[in-house]
Amino acid sequence: MEALRAAMADAWRWVRANRVPLAVLGGSLALVAVFLLLFYAPPAAWIGRPQPIPFSHRLHAGVKAIACQYCHPYVESSNHPGLPPVAKCLHCHNYIITNHWWIREEHRYFNTGTPTPWKKVNYLAEHVLFNHQRHIRFGLECQNCHERIETMDRLKGKHFYMGFCIDCHTQKKVNLSCWLACHS
Ligand code: HEC
Ligand code: HEC
């Protein structure tokens, strides 16, 4: 017991004698940890999924005020509104910032007939039937369901769960007994 206490007192004296280098070492380890965290934690998790071309809704739909339906025209008529083909980007970009690196990348997709491999960010369970048409005809805004996309550079992923559908259907007093209508 006596020996243990003496050993601990020794250790403590050693720590006190070396407190400056120990503090420096501790500080550097903490810095390294923060650096590794920033380096390896994917920024995509914070600001949205990276896309093959860094397309910005904030710039196009916000600053330049291009209508959503200009690029997503089938949203009212199809179950799969889809994403705009690169030819649509070139309607403008054949004239605007034509020498920009990413616009040259668009030309490369166009000239080789490769569809731009946009990554999907929204998910809905496979067995759910969702159609935009009724919702938009009713007068809902895109922002009711997609939040303020015109402020986002990169879109964050979103999972639509059933509660999301039911909450609004309850609130608007529309069909809730949609087991047949919504589930295939
Ligand atoms: C209706 C016209 C129009 C369409 C359609 C359009 N853009 Fe743009 N885009 C613009 C304008 C205007 C700018 C800003 C140019 C400037 O900075 O002077 C721009 C800028 C850009 C930039 C540069 C952004 C930056 O940070 O410098 C990229 C990349 C881009 N657009 C990609 C696309 C893609 C991909 C599509 C198709 C999905 C597309 N654009 C469709 C008008 C358009
Ligand atoms: C200039 C063309 C353009 C305009 C204008 C535009 N979008 Fe997009 N949109 C795109 C492109 C390209 C993508 C795919 C790349 C991405 O996700 O950023 C996309 C993706 C999306 C997606 C995600 C699809 C998915 O599940 O992956 C939604 C939702 C969307 N847009 C809604 C809107 C809304 C709402 C507006 C109007 C406020 C709008 N868009 C205006 C070109 C456009």
Ligand code: HEC
């Ligand atoms: C009532 C809610 C609601 C409204 C209003 C709404 N959306 Fe959607 N949107 C959804 C859901 C849910 C999905 C996911 C569907 C899927 O993945 O099949 C989706 C998916 C999308 C997609 C991706 C489609 C694809 O093929 O990948 C685009 C683009 C889109 N919406 C654009 C719009 C635009 C533009 C508007 C306004 C004109 C709009 N949405 C209004 C709920 C809505």
Ligand code: HEC
């Ligand atoms: C922001 C509100 C809102 C959200 C979110 C919403 N809906 Fe709706 N939905 C409505 C309204 C309003 C109507 C009624 C449209 C009409 O009467 O024409 C409707 C109608 C429908 C219909 C037609 C019902 C019928 O009587 O035939 C179906 C199917 C449907 N929604 C499915 C869904 C699914 C699936 C989701 C979730 C992915 C969803 N909705 C999310 C507001 C919403």
